[in-house]
Amino acid sequence: MPKPFTPKVVTATDLLEGDVVYLTADDQWSRTLSDAELIEDEAHAQLRLLFAEGQPEKLIGPYLADMAAGPDGPEPVHFREAFRRTGPSNYNHGKQAVV
Amino acid sequence: MYQYSEFDRAFLAERNAQFRAQVERRIDGSLTEDEFKPLRLMNGLYLQLHAYMLRVAIPYGTLNSAQMRQLALLAEKWDKGYGHFTTRQNIQYNWPKLRDVPDMLDALAEVGMHAIQTSGNTIRNVTADHFAGAAADEVADPRPVAELLRQWSTDHPEFQFMPRKFKIAITGAPNDRAVTAAHDIGLRIVERDGQIGYQVLVGGGMGRTPMIGKVLADFITGDNLLPYLEATVAVWNVIGRRDNKYKARIKILVHEFGLENLRAEVEKEFALRKAQFTGTDQALLAQIETMFAAPAFDVADTGGFQAQYDTDPVFRAWSDTNLSEHRAPGYAIVTVSTKAHGATPGDATAEQMRVLADLAQEFGHDELRISHEQNVILPHVHKRHLPEIHARLKAAGLATANIGLISDIIACPGMDYCALATARSIPIAQEIATRFDELKLEHDVGPLQIKISGCINACGHHHVGHIGILGLDRAGVENYQITLGGSANEHAAVGERAGPGFSADDIIPAIERLVLAYIDLREDREETFLATYRRLGAAPFKAALYPEKQSIAAE
Numbered sequence: 001m002p003k004p005f006t007p008k009v010v011t012a013t014d015l016l017e018g019d020v021v022y023l024t025a026d027d028q029w030s031r032t033l034s035d036a037e038l039i040e041d042e043a044h045a046q047l048r049l050l051f052a053e054g055q056p057e058k059l060i061g062p063y064l065a066d067m068a069a070g071p072d073g074p075e076p077v078h079f080r081e082a083f084r085r086t087g088p089s090n091y092n093h094g095k096q097a098v099v
Numbered sequence: 100m101y102q103y104s105e106f107d108r109a110f111l112a113e114r115n116a117q118f119r120a121q122v123e124r125r126i127d128g129s130l131t132e133d134e135f136k137p138l139r140l141m142n143g144l145y146l147q148l149h150a151y152m153l154r155v156a157i158p159y160g161t162l163n164s165a166q167m168r169q170l171a172l173l174a175e176k177w178d179k180g181y182g183h184f185t186t187r188q189n190i191q192y193n194w195p196k197l198r199d200v201p202d203m204l205d206a207l208a209e210v211g212m213h214a215i216q217t218s219g220n221t222i223r224n225v226t227a228d229h230f231a232g233a234a235a236d237e238v239a240d241p242r243p244v245a246e247l248l249r250q251w252s253t254d255h256p257e258f259q260f261m262p263r264k265f266k267i268a269i270t271g272a273p274n275d276r277a278v279t280a281a282h283d284i285g286l287r288i289v290e291r292d293g294q295i296g297y298q299v300l301v302g303g304g305m306g307r308t309p310m311i312g313k314v315l316a317d318f319i320t321g322d323n324l325l326p327y328l329e330a331t332v333a334v335w336n337v338i339g340r341r342d343n344k345y346k347a348r349i350k351i352l353v354h355e356f357g358l359e360n361l362r363a364e365v366e367k368e369f370a371l372r373k374a375q376f377t378g379t380d381q382a383l384l385a386q387i388e389t390m391f392a393a394p395a396f397d398v399a400d401t402g403g404f405q406a407q408y409d410t411d412p413v414f415r416a417w418s419d420t421n422l423s424e425h426r427a428p429g430y431a432i433v434t435v436s437t438k439a440h441g442a443t444p445g446d447a448t449a450e451q452m453r454v455l456a457d458l459a460q461e462f463g464h465d466e467l468r469i470s471h472e473q474n475v476i477l478p479h480v481h482k483r484h485l486p487e488i489h490a491r492l493k494a495a496g497l498a499t500a501n502i503g504l505i506s507d508i509i510a511c512p513g514m515d516y517c518a519l520a521t522a523r524s525i526p527i528a529q530e531i532a533t534r535f536d537e538l539k540l541e542h543d544v545g546p547l548q549i550k551i552s553g554c555i556n557a558c559g560h561h562h563v564g565h566i567g568i569l570g571l572d573r574a575g576v577e578n579y580q581i582t583l584g585g586s587a588n589e590h591a592a593v594g595e596r597a598g599p600g601f602s603a604d605d606i607i608p609a610i611e612r613l614v615l616a617y618i619d620l621r622e623d624r625e626e627t628f629l630a631t632y633r634r635l636g637a638a639p640f641k642a643a644l645y646p647e648k649q650s651i652a653a654e
Contacts, residue, residue, distance in 0.1 A: 016126070016197050018150035057128045060146060078575050080514065084148055088515035090443045090525045093179055093194070094149045 008045050009036040009074050010052045011084070012062035020084045020095070021059070022074075023052055029059075031095060033085045034073035039064075100163055100466065101246045101390050103211040110254075111208045114215065118142045119201035126197070141221070141259075143214025144200055147518050153192045153200060154217040155207060159227035159245035159269070160188035160476075162467040164456035169210040171452035177203050182452070184437065184445040186509055186560055187266070188226045188469045189217055193516055215253055220261045222252035222332070228270045228277045229470035232393065233432050233478035235424040239288045239295055241271035243388045244324065247380065251325060258332055262339040263347035265332060266304075273589060278471060280312040280591035281305055281563055283349045284331065289318065296320050301331065301361070302353030305557035309593045310350045313358050315365065321384070323369075326376045330368035334361065394464035394479055396427040402483030414489050416542070417500040422485075425478075431485065433463075433477040434470070435492060436499040436507060440536035441529050444510045445473030454495040458488055471560075472509055474502065504541045505549060505614065506532035509560050513553025513570060514577075520553035522570025522577040523603075527551055530607045535614075544614055547628045548587065563587040565629045566613065567594045568606065579606040581613070583640055584632045595637060597644055609644055616643030 010023035021029040022036035030036060039045040045064055052062035065081050067074035076082040087094020103111075118138070125135040139145075143154040155170070162170075170190055174182045177199045178192040185191055195203060207213055216223055225248045232240040248267060252258065258265070269286040270277040279285025285300035296318045303312025319327050335349045338356070346355075353361055407414050423432040435455065438444050447455070455475055459467045462484040468476035475497075480488060492498040501507045508531060511517065513524030528551055535541045550564030554571075561567030567582035578600040585594030601609045614628075620639055621631045632640060642648075 013146060015132075018146065018194075018196065020149060056131055060132050079577060080148075080572075083514055087149060088193075088525075089523060090515055090529065091179075 005040075005042040005045075006066050006077075007069060007074070008039045008064040009033070009067050010039070010045075010048050010062055011036070011065045011081075012052055012059040015058050015060055023048060023062075027051070031098070033067075033076070036067075036074050038067060038069055038074045100161060101158075101211075101242075101387060107211070108208070111213055114142075114213070114254075115201065115204045115208055118204060122197060122201055137219065140218040141216065142200075142204065143217035144195075145218060145518075147193070147516050148514065148520075149516065150194045151197060151200070152516065153195045153203060153214060154185070155190050155192070155212060155214045156217050156224040157188050157190060157212070157469050158249050159225055159231065159242050160229050160469040160471075161227075161231070161242060162469065163465050164460040164467070166210045166212055167452050167456035167459065167467055169206060169212070171449035171456070173203055173206060174452065175449040176206075181446050181448045183443070183512065184447065184469050184473045184475070186471045186473060186511070186558055187224055188229070188471055189224055190469070191512070193512075218264075219259075220263050220265075222248075222255065222258055222265045222267065225249055225252070226266070226268045226277055226282075226471060228272055228275075229468040229472075229476050230276060230423060230432055230478060231271060231468070232391065232466075233425055233430075234272050234274075234276075235426045236274050237272045237426065238290050239271045240391055241269040241286070241288055243384060243391050244286070244288075244297075244321075245269050246387050246391075247325065247384050248328070250383070251329075251380070258336065261332075261336050262341045263344060265335075265349070267328075275589035275591070276470075278560070278563060278587045278591065279303070280589075281309075281560070281587070282312065284328065285312045286324075291318055294320070297324050299327065299331070302350040302358075303591075304348055304350040305560060305562045306348070307345060307555045307557075308350065308354075309557065309562040310354065311591050311593065313353060315358070315362055322376075322378075322381055323373065325380045326372045327365070327369050330372050331365050333372070334364045334368050338364070393427075394466075396430060396479070397481045399429060399481060399483060401429055401481075404482040404485050407486040411486075413493075413498075413500075414486065417489055417498055418485065420500045420504060420542075421502045425480075427479075429481055429483075431480055431482055433480050433485070433488065434502045435475040435477065435497050436501050437474055437497070438501060438507055438532065439496055439499045440501075440506055440532045442496075442532075443525050444508050444528050447475065451495050451497055454491060454497065458491060462488055472507065474507070501541060503546045503548070505535050505544055505547045506541055507548070508532060509548075509550040509564070511552050511554075511559035513551075513559075517553060517558075519556060520570070521555070521572040522553050522579065524551040524553040524559055524568075524570055527568060527570070527579065527603070527606060531610055534607055534611060538611075540614070540618075543624075544618065545624065545627055547614070549610070550585075550587075560587065561585075562593045563591060564594060565632070566610065568610075569600075571600060573600065577603045579603065581606075581609065581644065583637055584629065586629060597637065597641055599645075612643045612646070613640055616640060
């Protein structure tokens, strides 16, 4: 039996800055995970990924990352995505510094 | 130190201009990421978890004060005010922007530095004993040959698309401080019957299949060294595996093809290649050697050193752990720890880099070294200057007296930065150091090397740690495996896995149990952790790590 689809967001790296970015429901790229569109349908996820892959002039390596619905939008289900959302744990650098 | 020639400067300027154009073409869309990636990697530019990362080579770990100041400038102007010294004697900047990287490379070129071949399937930065040219136990300074190898391997047309990366380390001393046995090729300068030559080890390495290098040639004379190395790399380049990147390193070839067979192929290739070396390399080496002439060492009294040593316990503790024997009378080698308890191993701020540059210029014959242990060395310091040096290091947060002790931990960047990592390394190192500082035990414990990697690639050298820690992802949770009994010196050994891994919360108490068990088990304070482990084997250490198993067995 195929595995049930788990919710995703489209995420990538910004070409110029190197920052982690997320695709929003209105086709924008946000640095903030809570702004991201939480995709709950597999076919829609593939379309959104194609949309991202069509922007190589501003993005590197878009992919679908597993997320869960939280009170303030998508939340990571794996610690790797938690670090990408926040920044390193040894300094207050990266996204956590902006917040 | 080596001074760039007009040729070097012109080569680097052209290379940097090429990369600047490549960056522009990537930004304007003429190059896809797939096309650009190998180009940026050949110039040391990675894409990591949160940002780009620029890896700059510090050839054989040697720097002068102007170069160190330029590294500080890069940290301040284009990064977040710090740099990270790595286990390959490189420095990494964790936050550069793509548009800024060509300017960073131009700034490096101003002081004769670059990031070429710090990535990719090429011959990487040649590493060396960080005490080279200074150590009392040295047969010969390995840096002239290391510089020759740098020039030979840089942009070598035959070796730009090899099966995998290739790492060379060289030591000129019998006490191996360069972990030569864990490199694709390890070179050991030896003296036989009054003649200087090279023992060539091959097939060492860490990663998912750790192996200790084997002797490919016991004694190669200087004039044969370059053709012999070229023959070795060429043989592997042709017959090494390209079907599986995990089986592509030369250690796998040694394992599968056999040392004897490889030696025979290398000998055949050497015979062909030797004819092409008509002595130019030796003429160049002779020229390089003049640039590495020892400084004019001061002949002076050691001044207030002894009085300070006798009266200041902080200075004494630092002297006891952070100074090493120098070959010149009245001199010492100073190892500056980047590992204040709780700090990130290998990190130095721009301000700290400038303090180190100033000290090197004022007191250290303008020389600095970076060790694979991620510390900074002032290789030539007259002892009369040590009290002032210590005071200035202390003011800069650089006077931690812990070299070779439990808090002098090697740690890779791990998942805090690295895109390949499976778990974090840095917080584990910070917590171990902080914990043993609280216990005030580390000087009592004595020499003990902990090395931490955040994935199986083993950049943190965990395989050769007396205690190795490997961070893994177990079903979405960080998990840390312990290995015991590894060694990174001339008696290199790969550690043995102790048993099941520990969670991030449980790993620090586990290390504490292990070290306290060692204190109970050792015969006396002179018996090190490694010696005790070798005497008793793993069983009593495993018992300390897994007490619950012991209690189950006893029921």
